Amino acid sequence: MSRILWGTLAAAVATAGAATAVVTSGLYDVGATKEHTQFLYSLMESTMHASVRRRAADIVPPPLAAPALVAEGAACFRDHCVVCHGAPGVAQGAAGQGMQPLPGPLVDATRRxxxxxxxxxxxxxxxxxxxxxxxxxxxxxxxxAVVAFLDRLPALSAADYGTLAASAGPCPAGDPARALPAHERSAREQALLALRQHACTACHDIPGAVDSEPLVGPPLAGFGRRTTIAGVVPNTRENLVRWIQSPASVKPGTAMPALQVGNEHARQMADYLLGLK
Structure with a gap:
């Protein structure tokens, strides 16, 4: 038994050492011009499928056959998905073609x-x-609506898709105030998700968020102790919400961009930041 335990420990140490060598040596080519190995690709695919199926198991779909719902999904697919996935008779955009792993067509999505x-x-x-x-x-x-459209996609010819996409109207997106409620998340989790989903962590080091130590904007640790926002207005909840939603109205000429943050998410973000003491 002791030999088995020592053997297992030695194998674990060797595996950890090999993994460390790969990570620190730069041997693995992370460039998107180089494919993943088949082993790694299959491993990621299997992990993704198992993860999605587990987390989606209790979701109950609504009826998806209404033509208006399909048309809404077609509009959003046209405006936001074709660039990576293409469509019948429509090629992927340059960004989608240059990605690795390649985001393939979704004509077979309902089979998978x-x-x-x-x-x-x-x-x-x-x-x-x-x-x-x-x-x-x-x-x-x-x-x-996007799911309803994907359900119809395998039956569409290039001409069918072109007609549907042309007649679908605009995608009813871009209203952050109407985003989904987060019943399954704590207030902290929801605030951090809002900060990530509005790309705040791309510029700022924010306690509680995983990032790559960005150096663009100032770190936000201890934000609740600050007396002013951007050095121009008192650090209050009302002013912070306004700063998050419309930085230029607080400090004209600031490099801080307006990120189209809705009222609910701005308040969640402000409450979290003000709680960083």
Missing amino acids: WRPRELYWITRHGIKMSGMPAWEFRFTDQTLW
């Missing part, structure tokens, strides 16, 4: 995924794949 799983993927996105989360930009109806 159930409607509840497509909803989960569209809402939450997929880490390390380029697939974004649309929860903060689409309403729940619009998320299901």
Whole structure:
């Protein structure tokens, strides 16, 4: 028994050492011009499928056959998805073609995924794949509309898709105030998600968020102890919400961009930041 334990320990140490060597040596080519190895690609695919199926298991889809719902999904697919996935008779954009792993066509999506799983993927996105989360930009109806369109997609010819996309009207997105409520998250989790989904962590080091130590904007640790915001207005909840939503109205000429943050999310973000003592 002791030999087995020592053997297991030695194997674990050797595996950890090999992994450390790969990470620190730069041997693995992270360039998008180099494919993943088949082993790694298959490993990521299997992990993704199992993860999505587990998390989507209790989702109950609404009826998806209404033509108006399909048309809404077609509009959003046309405006936001074609650039990476293409469509019948429409090539992927340059960004989609240059990604690795390649975001392939979704004509076969319903053969690989159930409607509840497509909803989960569209809402939450997929880490390390380029697939974004649309929860903060689409309403729940619009998320299901995309799923309804994907359900119709395999039957569409190039001409059918062109007609549907041309007649669908605009995608009803871009209203952050209508984003999904977060019943399953704590206030802290929801605030951190709002900060990430509005790209705040791309510029700022924010306690509680995983980042790559950004150096663009100042770190936000201890924000609740600060007396002013941007050095111009008192650090109050009302002023912070205004700063988050419309930085230029607080400090003209600031490099801080307006990120189209809705009222609810701005308040969540402000409460979290003010609690950083």
